[in-house]
Amino acid sequence: MVHDYYLSKVKIKDFNEWNKEKEKQYLEEVFILPLAKEKDKLKNKSKNEDIHVFYPKEEDLAYLPNGSVLIKITFTLKKPYTSKDEGEFHIIDDKIFENPIVRDKFTGLPMVRPSTWKGHLRFAAERVDCQNKKEIINRLFGSETEDEEKLKGRLYFFPTFFEEDSKKDVITPLKRDTRTPARGPIFMEVMKQGSKGEFYLLYVPYPKGKNFEEKQIGEDLHFLASALKLMFYTYGFSAKKTSGFGTIEELKEENIEIYPKDKKGIFSILYTTHNNSVKDGV
Template structure:
């Protein structure tokens, strides 16, 4: 609906009008070259120039009028959630690039075609990390958390992330993920895949869109401890949060949350205490391992 509003309020210049203005604005050789072009070629240029420009105008208006904070839970909303619910906000700065694979084969930025585009939000046009992407990468890190009891670890993972879809006794996870929007624009980069054994190029360079190091983003995660059935135990909350903090630490500092993470993509710079907000405040200590000196022992975290 918001796209329709902006499109309806934009007057597209008709092809013949554009062609006449274009020709009148050229002189000498350039004017002659333009006149020699076929109507199909002129029409192609009109489409690229007009619609690329209008798309940029639409996205700029969306960025100005769409408040991305509307997508995130607010403090007052937390009061209506079950007891022991926790909201974690982490403001991070990329240490290595971040990339993701959009459904499209290319993306046009200021008239230039970018192959392997990054995922963007349909409403704002901003580069983003989808909730499902966060969940997948955190689940990957959770499997690699060191825990004393392996069976207990599996139970915690099931509580946090839910059971497998094929499981007859399906259980919804206690974690709710939110999109992360990058306010900066993605940039073009090139990577060259290497062979595992010889570390020589496996094929030619691959162009792709990335968020470069030093770009900032905000991660939101909501923990809701339910259901409170016969199996519910108050001490589970403490276990869940301790385990969750360890998984977050591995994801942000070691494994990353990006495609190409085997190349080190998607890890962040050291977090400081001010970068992490936890509500309610009495649950903050569970996540102090994300910004204490203990980080120095974590691969890629220093």
């Protein structure tokens, strides 16, 4: 037997008590809408929780292998961000919304899942211009094929929560040949341009593998900086990224925190203003 916590909090009117002339509206008006509203009410109680408990801190590096690096980037969306939550429905203006954004189950906040970050960053990494690109990608993200030495990736991803309210947006799909509407408008829940978020990424050079060399750490971090630049500024990290969704405004130096701090120069390619006097720290 399956017990639904949210459903248990909703008082559902018996179908026989419902106006039989409106049988088609029963499911939506008597079941789905009250359930969704109760769910939002309960989730709103969790929105005041400190989301930073989910993230690593500088002092955590003391317990990790030498060469570990923590990256925190505070960003502002240049283009909207959207994602598709297959298993949920959401209510906007008392109407069922068919394309809801992914939300955290605990806080109810719109979020970018760790797996989403990993997928989009790997997509960008595969487009970095580098001679030993495949080798570095396998070190960072883990090997994909069974033919290679199976290694767990050196990157650890964390969720990003948007504390601002999502908005409703409309897109109209166009035919590729005529650029005329292919079908009617599609309503989507998005985080609008100007929304802010925090990106956390942890680099841990372990397991090292049988061919490990210290110089790999420097190679990994420089490659990672290039991949981050492509993901944030060129390809984005959103569904609909071919339309430019999920790119960010140019970062300033104060938007990026790197620990240990002597590694920050490696990521200076992400700043709008470069400090050429900062050494790479490798």
